Amino acid sequence: MSDLDPLLRERLAAYRNDVVTRVTGPGPDQARQLLRRRRRMTAVAVAVAAVVLVVAPVVANAALNDDDRTPPVPAESVTPTPSSTWAPPTPSPSTGSPSPSTTPTAPDGRISRAQLLSARVDLPNWQPGEMEGGCATAKVRLRTNTTTVYVSELAEDPFRYGDLDGDGAVETVAIVSCRYGEASAKQLVAFDRDRDGRIVTLGRVVQTGDGFQDIRAVKITSTGSVEVRVADIVPCCGTPVHWRREQVRTYEWNGERFSQTDGPTKFGTDPRLTDLKLKMTYELVDVPGADTRRKLTTVFTVTNAGPLDAAQVAFHSIVIAGGERAGGDWSRCDPDPPPQADEPSCLLPGVPAGESRRYTFVQLVPAKPGPYATQPSFRVFHCDAQDRSWPDLKGDDTAVRLPIAL
Structure with a gap:
């Protein structure tokens, strides 16, 4: 190579250096920079993955717990947004029957009279002390039209139907009675099916003895309330019907029992009555020339203590057995009084409230008492303009007794 021209040797050295540089690649410094850049990219990727792992359970847990808080921003960034052109496939319409509801349907509680009479039912307890004979309450087979005492009976009143407990199905309400003499105790009972x-x-809606003595009628409203018409007395045993008072009281089921929600809770004082007081003086003398007769003169003083004017007053049993009318106020009395116990034997003009009136009756009575002689008693009653008698507000001072036997 020493024979080569120096100029040619210089050009060959420059060409060799250029070729070596292109083939060999970066040197150590460039390799170290490339390594550092790759490590930073790996660290960023690991950090992003950690954020995804931490945030995803939080978002899922918030969704399960119906969390109303705004989900963190990273949760939005890691969930890919679906393309606006994509939509889930539309399910084909079902040709089969719809799936049954998981909520059970309430049983139908509409019960007929025949069905109730053929079943054995448990009844609520009767009033303590009222049913001394012991009307049965467990597994009772109800009867109808019986005159036997202390037997549970289904009254002739019509059944009523309505949704009493709000379960979407109707229940049945019926009156059950228990005879204990001429009268009967009653219960209004709601029946259903299991x-x-x-x-x-x-349950029991209401029963007699709770401030009233009779159940007259029943109605169920559209809201499931039970309206009961009750009466303070049962007209029997000589008690006239016009003495009866009635009220409408409303009861509702509260989930455990029926309780009153509307209407009066008691009858209170009857505004049709007043307070009469009776006093008497008498005189019994011999009749000249008549050995078998004596003259009895009775003077009755009636005071009206109010609050109501008495249109008329009536004296019952005022005629002495074997006696004969002989003067006084007999002219104002019915000469032939009817025999009914609730009708007056002598009806006279009445007494205004706060005033007094005197009534005198003269009779000829036997001179000697007979073997069945007794001390006669007399009682006064308030009567209205329709000749109907009424009980007294107090009643303990409306009667007097003659102190001698006749």
């Missing part, structure tokens, strides 16, 4: 179709007792 899941097996058996008749069961939902």
Whole structure:
């Protein structure tokens, strides 16, 4: 090579250096820079993955717990946004029957009279002390039209139907009675069916003895309330019907029992009554020339203590057995009084409230008492303009007794 021209040797050295540089690649410094750049990229990728792992459970847990808080921003960034042109496939319409509801349907509680009479039912307890004979309450087979005392009976009143407990199905309300003499105790009972179709007792709406003595009528409203017409007395045993008072009281099921929600809770003082007081003086003398007769003169003073004017007053049993009318106020009395116990034997003009009136009756009575002679008693009653008698507000001072036997 020493024979080569120096100029040619210089050009060959420059060409060799240029070729070596292109083939060999970067040197150590460039390699170290490339390595550092790759490590930073790896660290960033690991950090992003860690954020995804931490945020994803938080977002999922918030969704399960119905969290109303705004989800963190990273949760939005890691979930890919679906393309606006994509939509889930539309399911084909089902040709089969719809799936049954998981909510069970309430049993139908509409019960007929025949069905109730053929079943054995449990009844609520009767009033303590009222049913001394012991009307049965467990597994009772109800009867109808019985005159036997202390037997549970299904009253002739019509059944009523309505959704009492809000379950979407109707229940049945019926009046059950228990005879204990001429009168009967009554209960208004709600019946239903269980899941097996058996008749069961939902509960007692109300019963007599709770401030009233009779159940007259029943109505169920569209909201499931039970309106009950009750009466303070049962007209029987000589008690006239016009003495009866009635009220409408409303009851509702509260989930455990029926309780009153509307209407009056008691009858209170009857505004049709007043307070009469009776006093008497008498005189018994012999009748000249008559050995078998004596003259009895009775003077009754009636005071009206109010608050109501008494249009008329009536004296019962005022005629002495074997006696004969002989003067006084007999002219104002019915000459032939009817025999009914609730009708007055002598009806006279009445007494205004706060005033007094005197009534005199003269009779000829036997001179000697008979074997069945007794001390006669007299009682006064308030009567209205329709000749109907009424009980007294107090009643303990409306009667007097003659101190001698006749």
